[in-house]
Amino acid sequence: MTSTSRLSPLDPRLAAICDLSVSAARDGAGRHEYDGTVQDLSPDGVRRGLAALGGPAGTEPCPDPHDEAHAAAAEEALRVRFGELELHRSNPVWHIENLDLTGYDRPYAPAAERDAARSAHLRRWPDAVDAAVEALDRVPAALAKATLPLARGLSTFLDPRSGPVHTAAGRAHARLMTHLELAAAEGAPSAALGGPALARLLGAAEACTFDLTAMSARVDAERDRLRALLDESLRRIDPAAAPADTVRALQADHPDADSLLDEFAALVDETIAWTAQRDLVPHHDVEVAVRPMPDSQRRALAGLFASAPHEAEAAADFRVTLPDRGWTRAESKQWLSTGFNRTLMPNMAVHEVAPGHASHFRALRRAATDVRRTLHSDAFIEGWAHYCEELALEQGFRDGDPRVAVAVAQDGLRRVTRFACAIGLHTGAMTLSDAAARFTEDVSLAGPAALHEAERGLFEPSYGRYTWGKFAVLDLREQARARWGGDFSLRRFHRALFDLGAPPLGLLHTALERG
Incomplete structure (x- = not known):
C-alpha cells in the first residue's frame, strides 16, 4: 500500500502543474499528497x-530535453485551458471532477x-461549491x-445519516444543482468554443x-x-443478407444486465493471455477485476481504473456502465444491444485491458522520470488503446473471426464520429441534434445512446483524441519501419513508445530517435 508519507516530494515546477x-495528479498520477483536498477553481485561485x-x-x-518539452507542454495547456479560454467559468465538468470521490x-x-x-x-465540498458558483458565470444552456x-x-457519495459532514456536503451539492439548473434555463444558447479556440485547446495539450x-x-x-471495412466484414458473416440486417442480428446477441460483468471477466482473461502469447508489449503482469461504473462516471460506456505510477501495485478495475435503473425495459435493451453486444465486447476488452490500457499503465509505473510518471497526454493514452484494436485485427485475434473486423470498424466509426462531432459542435x-443523428447514421446508435455520445462532445471537446492518437501512433509506426528497416519489430516500437510514458503527440518523434 502507498502512504502519502512515502511519496518523494515533487520539484516546485511539477508541483505547480499538479496544483x-x-x-489528474491524485487519481491519474497517484500523487496522494493531494488526498482530501480540492482544487481552488475560483477565479482568484486559478489566477494564482x-x-x-x-x-x-x-x-x-529538466535535464532531459524530451522531459523539458513535455513539462513545457503541460504548462502551456494549462495556460490555454484556464488563462486564455477560462474553461473553469463555462464548463461544469472541471468542478464536478473536483468533487468526485471515486478515486x-x-x-x-x-x-x-x-x-x-x-x-x-x-468536508471541503462547501468551499469547492462556493468556488464553482462564483466561477461558473458563462455556462451555456x-x-x-x-x-x-x-x-x-x-x-x-452522500449519506445524510452519517453526520454533519455529509449534511453540509449535501447542502453544497444542492446549491451546485440549483446553479446548473438556472444555467440550463437561462444560459446562452450556443456551447460552441469556436474553431480557433478548439484548435488552440487541442494543439496546446x-x-x-x-x-x-x-x-x-x-x-x-x-x-x-471504416465504412468499407464494416460492409466487407458484414458480407463475410452473411453474404446473402443486407448489411443492416446483419448488424441487427449481431446487436441482438448480447448478455443481460445480470450476466454482463461475468462475461467481461472471461474476456479480460482471454485478452491478457493472447497479448502475452504474442509478446506485443513489454509487461504482461496485469491483473484486472470487472465492476460496475459509478454513477458520477457514467459519461463513458466503460473504463479502466488502474494503479497510478506513484502508487503501490494493485489490481485494476474495469468499470462497465450498466443500464440506468430509471430506464424502461426497452431503453435498457437498446443500451445493451448497441453498446454491449457480443461482437463489440471483445474489442472493448482489447482496448481497456490488453494490449491496451492495462498493459500501458503497467509500463507507466516503470517510467524513468517524475515528468513521465506524473504528466500524461490523454490523446496518447486513448490513442494507444484505440490503436490496439487495429493491432489485434492485424495480428489475427480470434483466428480471423469477421466479427473482430466488424467490431474494429464499428468502434472506429464511433471514435471518428466523436472527432467529427467535436469539430462540428x-x-x-x-x-x-445533428451530432446525435450522425451517431445514428454512422454508428447505429439511437435514443439515449446517441444523445449520450453527442452531449459528451459539448463538455469534453477533446473526445476526438481517440482517433487523433491512433493516427499519430500509426504514422509513427510507418516512420519507424522506414527508419529501422530489418531491425523493426512491434515489440521494439511499442517499448520505445512506452519508455516515454504517455507523451504529448507532438513529442512522439523521440521514440524514433531513442528506440
Whole structure:
C-alpha cells in the first residue's frame, strides 16, 4: 500500500502543474499528497495557480530535453485551458471532477487512510461549491443540461445519516444543482468554443499545431475506410443478407444486465493471455477485476481504473456502465444491444485491458522520470488503446473471426464520429441534434445512446483524441519501419513508445530517435 508519507516530494515546477490539475495528479498520477483536498477553481485561485507555473525564479530546465518539452507542454495547456479560454467559468465538468470521490475506492493505501481522505475531501465540498458558483458565470444552456446528470450522480457519495459532514456536503451539492439548473434555463444558447479556440485547446495539450481543415479531411477519409471495412466484414458473416440486417442480428446477441460483468471477466482473461502469447508489449503482469461504473462516471460506456505510477501495485478495475435503473425495459435493451453486444465486447476488452490500457499503465509505473510518471497526454493514452484494436485485427485475434473486423470498424466509426462531432459542435457546423443523428447514421446508435455520445462532445471537446492518437501512433509506426528497416519489430516500437510514458503527440518523434 502507498502512504502519502512515502511519496518523494515533487520539484516546485511539477508541483505547480499538479496544483492546477489536482484530480489528474491524485487519481491519474497517484500523487496522494493531494488526498482530501480540492482544487481552488475560483477565479482568484486559478489566477494564482497560473502565476506559479514554471516554478520560482531561477528554476532550471529538466535535464532531459524530451522531459523539458513535455513539462513545457503541460504548462502551456494549462495556460490555454484556464488563462486564455477560462474553461473553469463555462464548463461544469472541471468542478464536478473536483468533487468526485471515486478515486478513493482504489486500494492504493489502507482502507482507514482512504476513508479519512474521503471524509476530508467531502468536508471541503462547501468551499469547492462556493468556488464553482462564483466561477461558473458563462455556462451555456446546452452545456449545463449535458452535465446535470453528472452533477446529480455526485449524490451517490452522500449519506445524510452519517453526520454533519455529509449534511453540509449535501447542502453544497444542492446549491451546485440549483446553479446548473438556472444555467440550463437561462444560459446562452450556443456551447460552441469556436474553431480557433478548439484548435488552440487541442494543439496546446499535445505540443503541436492543430490544423482543423487537414484533420477534418483525414477524419472524413477514415470514416470512408471504416465504412468499407464494416460492409466487407458484414458480407463475410452473411453474404446473402443486407448489411443492416446483419448488424441487427449481431446487436441482438448480447448478455443481460445480470450476466454482463461475468462475461467481461472471461474476456479480460482471454485478452491478457493472447497479448502475452504474442509478446506485443513489454509487461504482461496485469491483473484486472470487472465492476460496475459509478454513477458520477457514467459519461463513458466503460473504463479502466488502474494503479497510478506513484502508487503501490494493485489490481485494476474495469468499470462497465450498466443500464440506468430509471430506464424502461426497452431503453435498457437498446443500451445493451448497441453498446454491449457480443461482437463489440471483445474489442472493448482489447482496448481497456490488453494490449491496451492495462498493459500501458503497467509500463507507466516503470517510467524513468517524475515528468513521465506524473504528466500524461490523454490523446496518447486513448490513442494507444484505440490503436490496439487495429493491432489485434492485424495480428489475427480470434483466428480471423469477421466479427473482430466488424467490431474494429464499428468502434472506429464511433471514435471518428466523436472527432467529427467535436469539430462540428465547437465550430458551430453541427447542432446537438445533428451530432446525435450522425451517431445514428454512422454508428447505429439511437435514443439515449446517441444523445449520450453527442452531449459528451459539448463538455469534453477533446473526445476526438481517440482517433487523433491512433493516427499519430500509426504514422509513427510507418516512420519507424522506414527508419529501422530489418531491425523493426512491434515489440521494439511499442517499448520505445512506452519508455516515454504517455507523451504529448507532438513529442512522439523521440521514440524514433531513442528506440
